[in-house]
Amino acid sequence: MDSLLSILIQAHPLEGWFFGSGKAMVVLAIALILLIGFGLWMWRAESRLKSMEAKLKSKNQQES
Amino acid sequence: MGHNIWKIGGFALIAYVFVMVFTVPMGPGLLELSNTGNATTQVDSDRPLPEYFLTGFGTHWSSQPDQLQVIVRSKTNLSKLEVIEVIDDTHARIGVSLPYSLPSKSWDVLINHPIDGTLLLENGLFLSDRFIDESLTLPAISIVEFEAKLPFHFPYQPRILETIRNLMLHVPMWFTMFVLMGIAFVASIKQLATARNLAEDEKSEAAVKVGLLFGFLGLITGSFWARFTWGAWWVDDPQLNGALVTVLVYSGYMVLRNSLDNAPLRARLSAVYNLFAFIILIILLMVLPRFTESLHPGKGGNPGFNSYDLDSALRAAFYPAVIGWIFIGIWMYRINLRFTRLQKLLTWTHCSQF
Amino acid sequence: MNSGRAHKVTPPSWSRYVHLTRHAFRMEFRKKNGLAGLILFAICAVYTCYQVAGSRADAETWNALAWVVLLFSAFNAVSKPWPEDAPEMRSYLIHVLHPREWILARMTFFAMLLSGITCIVFVAFTLFMGSEDLSTGRALWFFCGMQATSIAMASLLAMIQTLAIRANGGFGLIAVLGLPLIIPVILIATQYGMDVLNGVSFADTAHNLLFLATLSGGFGALGYILFPYLWRD
Known part of the structure; x- marks a missing residue:
């Protein structure tokens, strides 16, 4: 793996540096955190919408 | 929970994809075969041997350098080139040991190596200074073909x-x-x-x-x-x-x-x-x-x-x-x-x- | 299909369609300033191109300018709302007309109007910008391509015009809704024009005309099916 990366650095400096220096892992970690954060945000948004729907429904039933 | 499984599944799949995208290495490939302009004198022939420089991408030529085979192909004609020296994993000096009369100007370059397997560079060799006769056939050659021994990798594609x-x-x-x-x-x-x-x-x-x-x-x-x-x-x-x-x-x-x-x-x-x-x-x-x-x-x-x-x-x-x-x-x-x-x-x- | 709900008038009839088309032309010719404005716009646009690019523009520029002038002339022609589009007129017409004969009449009117404008654009263009790249036979094929394009544009723009008027939008809305939809037509047309100018044999570029015909047919059919939904209240 190390030899492969050193070759990559020679052939394509930018990509080789990106994958060789561990920066790819940092980007991956940030991407994963963003993805999971987005998923949790959506989950929370949906559950809050659901509870608001339920509240509104019960309120309308009480009135009628 | 049961009917929400596809939502979690979607995010899990994308997380898996992200890990794949950033960790799977690239497979090897051939970048170019360029003419150096130099020529070495051959031992058993009076004609000088034109020297080319072969550049690979992610290849492993320095392990088992003597097993590296360079072959050129044009339609059904195959011919072996001479490996003068393997410089490092991705660079090698190649002698184009082809006769003066050839069936074609443009040749595909194939590499065979115990680790990389067979790699192809389409129209990698272009010879403009040879005599072309399309009816010629080159003598058949014997190749020991190696299967690739590589880890899980994305395929190499030229330019991409x-x-x-x-x-x-x-x-x-x-x-x-x-x-x-x-x-x-x-x-x-x-x-x-x-x-x-x-x-x-x-x-x-x-x-x-x-x-x-x-x-x-x-x-x-x-x-x-x-x-x-x-x-x-x-x-x-x-x-x-x-x-x-x-x-x-x-x-x-x-x-x-x-x-x-x-x-x-x-x-x-x-x-x-x-x-x-x-x-x-x-x-x-x-x-x-x-x-x-x-x-x-x-x-x-x-x-x-x-x-x-x-x-x-x-x-x-x-x-x-x-x-x-x-x-x-x-x-x-x-x-x-x-x-x-x-x-x-x-x-x-x-x-x-x- | 419940599109006949609002109007219990008789099904689409040929005689009414012919009458409506003739009526549209009669109205257009009665107000001569409208037609004169369209012709003036086309000639002025060509003359502007002549001033900008000169009479010896290379084939690419010639081709591009020809289609752009045609495109803008077409949008100019559909920018003017019809008197029949006023709400009170529409609520009357709903009871005496079938919407499908109305859209067919509009499409026919626009197709013929744009055909005429295309002739003017083509003549003015070859006059001012020169036609060194076109032999007589090729000029004819180029003209046919322009006519096919104008029909394709008419079949789409008749519908888009009504849509924009119903949405109370002016020329801006016609452009926003119509331009992206018309781009495939223009892409094929410029491809065809470039082939004709480069001397590609007609058999090798005829599929572009076929595309244009298919697009016209598709737009026309969509308009014919969907117009009743636009028109009723």
């Missing part, structure tokens, strides 16, 4: 190189947009056929909104890819024009919606326009690219990707990416729809109190 990783981020955006615009199309037909209420209109609005988001993401990821592969943020290409125009058409749909206040009329007019928009989407992204030449990868009749370009490693990342993004897109559409409905309901309830 590392940017092949973008396949998992760019192409699924368009697939997801197709699915969402399809939902909007069906909802619009229903809206026109059964104009009881505005439920279907809300659906098509939410689907187009999320679909447009994916369209913009597709344009952005494509633009970045083009910057690194073609050297420009945007190039004139049928595939790119089609993608941009599709996004513009659906932006027109949003403009039309915003310029109307009367809800039933808005539902009807925007449904009519949406049908036009979807037909144009089909024409631009599925029909026209098949009949025009394009630089876009995966060409040769198929606008998305060429099935021959997808090997097992790419499939293992690409198919989960498509499914994952479609699930996320549908979830986003459902939340958007729920939000719009609740907003309307709240406004209505609020107004009815007065």
Whole structure:
């Protein structure tokens, strides 16, 4: 793996540096955190919408 | 929990795809075979041997250098070239030991090595200073063929190189947009056929909104890819024009919606326009690219990707990416729809109190 | 299909369609300033191109300018609302006309109007911009391509015009809704024009005309099916 990366650095400096220096892992970690954060945000948004729907429904039933 | 499994599944698939995109290494390939202009004198011949410089990408020639075989091919003719010296893993000096009379000027270069297996550089060798006689045949050669012993890797493709990783981020955006615009199309037909209420209109609005988001993401990821592969943020290409125009058409749909206040009329007019928009989407992204030449990868009749370009490693990342993004897109559409409905309901309830 | 709900008038009839088309032309010719304005716009646009690019523009520029002038002339022709589009007129016409004969009449009117304007654009263009790249036979094929394009544009723009008027939008909305939808037509047309100018044999570029015909047919059919939904209240 190390030899492969050193070759990559020679052939394509930018990509080789990106994958060789561990920066790819940092980007991956940030991407994963963003993805999971987005998923949790959506989950929370949906559950809050659901509870608001339920509240509104019960309120309308009480009135009628 | 049971009926929510696809939502978690979508995000899990995309997380898996991200890990694949950033950790799977590239496979080896051949970059070029260039003429150095030098010539070494041969031991058993009076003619000098022209020296070429072979550059590989991610290859492993310095382990077992004596096993490296360089072969040139033109139709059925095969001939072995001489490996003068293996400099390091990716560089070697090659002697073009071909006779003066040859059946062809242009040759494919093939490499065989115990670790890399067989690699191909199409039309890698061009000899302009030889006598060409197409009826010639070269003597048959014996090759010991080695199978590749490589870890799990993405395939090497000329010029695309590392940017092949973008396949998992760019192409699924368009697939997801197709699915969402399809939902909007069906909802619009229903809206026109059964104009009881505005439920279907809300659906098509939410689907187009999320679909447009994916369209913009597709344009952005494509633009970045083009910057690194073609050297420009945007190039004139049928595939790119089609993608941009599709996004513009659906932006027109949003403009039309915003310029109307009367809800039933808005539902009807925007449904009519949406049908036009979807037909144009089909024409631009599925029909026209098949009949025009394009630089876009995966060409040769198929606008998305060429099935021959997808090997097992790419499939293992690409198919989960498509499914994952479609699930996320549908979830986003459902939340958007729920939000719009609740907003309307709240406004209505609020107004009815007065 | 419940599109006949609002109007219990008789099904689409040929005689009414012919009458409506003739009526549209009669109205157009009665107000001569409208037609004169369209012709003036086309000639002025060509003359502007002549001033900008000169009489010896290369084939690419020639081709591009020709289609752009045609496109803008077409949008100019559909920018003017019809007197029949006023709400009170529409609510009367709903009871005496079938919407499908109305859209067919509009499409026919626009197709013929744009055909005429195309002739003027083509003559003015070859006059001012020169036609060194076109032999007589090729000029004829180029003209046919322009006519096919104008019909395709008419079949789409007749519908878009009504849509924009119903949405109370002016020329801006016609452009926003119509331009993206018309781009495929223009892409095929410019491809065809470039092939003709480059001397590609007609058999090798005829599929572009077939595309244009298919697009016209598709737009026309969509308009014919969907127009009743636009028109009724």
